Amino acid sequence: MNQNKIFGNWINGKEVHSGSLPFSTYNPILDQPNSGDFIEATADEVSQALEYASKDFYEFSRLSGDRRGEFLDAIAYEIEALGDDLIQTYCNETGLPEGRARGERGRTLGQLKLFADEARSGSWQMPSIDLAIPDRSPLPKADIRKVMLPLGPVAVFGASNFPLAYSTAGGDTASALAVGCPVIVKSHPMHAGTSFMVASAIVNAVHRTKMPKGIFAHLNSRDHRIGQQLATHPMVKAIGFTGSEKGGRALFDLAAQRKEPIPVFAEMGSVNPVVVFPEKLEHENDQLVQELSDSIMLGTGQFCTSPGLIFGIEGALWKSFCAQMGSSLSQRATQSMIHPNLKYAFNQMKSEQLKHAGLKTLCSMSEVNGPNHVGQSLLQLKGVDFINNPHFQHEVFGPFAIMVSCKDWEELDLAISCLKGSLTGTIMATQESLSSHVSLIEKLQHRVGRVIFNQVPTGVEVCASMQHGGPYPASTDSRFTAVGNDALLRWVRPVSFQNFPQTLLPKALQTKNSLGLDQRIKSIKK
Numbered sequence: 001m002n003q004n005k006i007f008g009n010w011i012n013g014k015e016v017h018s019g020s021l022p023f024s025t026y027n028p029i030l031d032q033p034n035s036g037d038f039i040e041a042t043a044d045e046v047s048q049a050l051e052y053a054s055k056d057f058y059e060f061s062r063l064s065g066d067r068r069g070e071f072l073d074a075i076a077y078e079i080e081a082l083g084d085d086l087i088q089t090y091c092n093e094t095g096l097p098e099g100r101a102r103g104e105r106g107r108t109l110g111q112l113k114l115f116a117d118e119a120r121s122g123s124w125q126m127p128s129i130d131l132a133i134p135d136r137s138p139l140p141k142a143d144i145r146k147v148m149l150p151l152g153p154v155a156v157f158g159a160s161n162f163p164l165a166y167s168t169a170g171g172d173t174a175s176a177l178a179v180g181c182p183v184i185v186k187s188h189p190m191h192a193g194t195s196f197m198v199a200s201a202i203v204n205a206v207h208r209t210k211m212p213k214g215i216f217a218h219l220n221s222r223d224h225r226i227g228q229q230l231a232t233h234p235m236v237k238a239i240g241f242t243g244s245e246k247g248g249r250a251l252f253d254l255a256a257q258r259k260e261p262i263p264v265f266a267e268m269g270s271v272n273p274v275v276v277f278p279e280k281l282e283h284e285n286d287q288l289v290q291e292l293s294d295s296i297m298l299g300t301g302q303f304c305t306s307p308g309l310i311f312g313i314e315g316a317l318w319k320s321f322c323a324q325m326g327s328s329l330s331q332r333a334t335q336s337m338i339h340p341n342l343k344y345a346f347n348q349m350k351s352e353q354l355k356h357a358g359l360k361t362l363c364s365m366s367e368v369n370g371p372n373h374v375g376q377s378l379l380q381l382k383g384v385d386f387i388n389n390p391h392f393q394h395e396v397f398g399p400f401a402i403m404v405s406c407k408d409w410e411e412l413d414l415a416i417s418c419l420k421g422s423l424t425g426t427i428m429a430t431q432e433s434l435s436s437h438v439s440l441i442e443k444l445q446h447r448v449g450r451v452i453f454n455q456v457p458t459g460v461e462v463c464a465s466m467q468h469g470g471p472y473p474a475s476t477d478s479r480f481t482a483v484g485n486d487a488l489l490r491w492v493r494p495v496s497f498q499n500f501p502q503t504l505l506p507k508a509l510q511t512k513n514s515l516g517l518d519q520r521i522k523s524i525k526k
């Protein structure tokens, strides 16, 4: 990446910048701004991007699945072709290690290829056919056929902690493009350079595969203004958001107040409860200390699936486990947050928590090893205090967790019932011990999107059976997932065609089934 350049916005296949508000990204390890100026999009540029997207939506949505698949594969190819420049920019903007950058790029390419295959298969159209019954009595039944159609232009907001996999060409963008929705990316200000480069790769793929140029735009933004304009713009038909509860809720509320409200699929923060059974501690205490401490520290705790609440039953085993967790975390070196703003937010959220009565400190690192490092913290709390104070359920984004000591199973059951929605819920138990507490599985499955047995919650596989989303505040619509094949269902809506001539129906609904889709056909009962 040319460090001295001025970086504009990608609109209709071109880089443009008519604005005059520059900003730069920050290297948290060197504790200094990165070179290169990003020019924030103007209000006119936002409108232009949406006009092009709306105009090209119809052509794009009419393209065959093979053509859209070709486009998504080309995006993956172009991102890979950015080579080490992209990795370097990612590392400069986050302070994350190169291995993490390469791993996240691999996942991003994998997601693009997965959605290329989905576009080709076309199974997301879910054609359903009820044949006419003209001689039905007392009234004849009409021929009715239903298919999924794309919503229109989607605005995508990525999160700071995944500059590739949950950002510019991440799951939201790939899944929306797969079904024929144009995408307007609001670039994340903390990784504007990574985002710009990935956007340039998407634009190259647009040109190379001869896609309509308006189907992708990338807008630089240094504060909430661009995001708010997008959320309220009448040409935006849906929003994909990954980020904080505060940000997601603000956009959700804005979208709901529009003259034409639109769906906002916001994937937000989560505290990811873990329940540890005494029987597990009897047999695997040391391994569990290691695994859970690693999970809390992974990426300096900047993972949406980071374990934030760990529940157990009071007793000698639990007491010793809590102490060992505290000392394991205390022995680890502190790590950098990806941006000074996140360091500030972590320290602020942590001190907010510490104002509440009942917390005992198990680990609190005050000496840090670098400019944007934060001290990991582990606290302990009685079950009754947790149940009585919902404040302890707020996500502290970073290496922070609370061990909740419940006096018995009844109190633990009550604590789990009080939980707000989370992305994941983990049970660390022996199979036998869990069999004696099956009601816990039932309680947990109603509070989270993914229930995990004997594995840590960090790490999200991209596959058809993955559910990444949970009851509010984990996400604004728990019926959908942000990760895996079904992520594309957020960008489509069902439309029925009644009594239509065969040749005028969408191909997916025609009886000759030239697309070879799995049509659900209701047979005629005489």
Ligand code: NAP
Pocket (backbone or CB within 6 Å): 157, 158, 159, 160, 161, 162, 166, 186, 187, 188, 189, 221, 222, 223, 224, 225, 227, 228, 242, 243, 244, 245, 246, 247, 248, 250, 251, 267, 268, 269, 270, 303, 304, 305, 395, 397, 423, 468, 474, 482
């Ligand atoms: P963030 O501050 O909410 O920012 C996310 C995006 O939303 C940014 O582009 C931000 O840009 C924009 N934004 C925030 N508030 C806004 C508002 N009031 N109006 C309009 N736009 C707004 O989140 P982050 O710090 O980047 O990411 C960390 C959070 O993401 C953590 O809470 C983490 O748990 C969560 N996360 C969740 C998942 C998941 O899948 N559930 C995955 C990764 C991360 P501007 O600041 O320029 O407005």
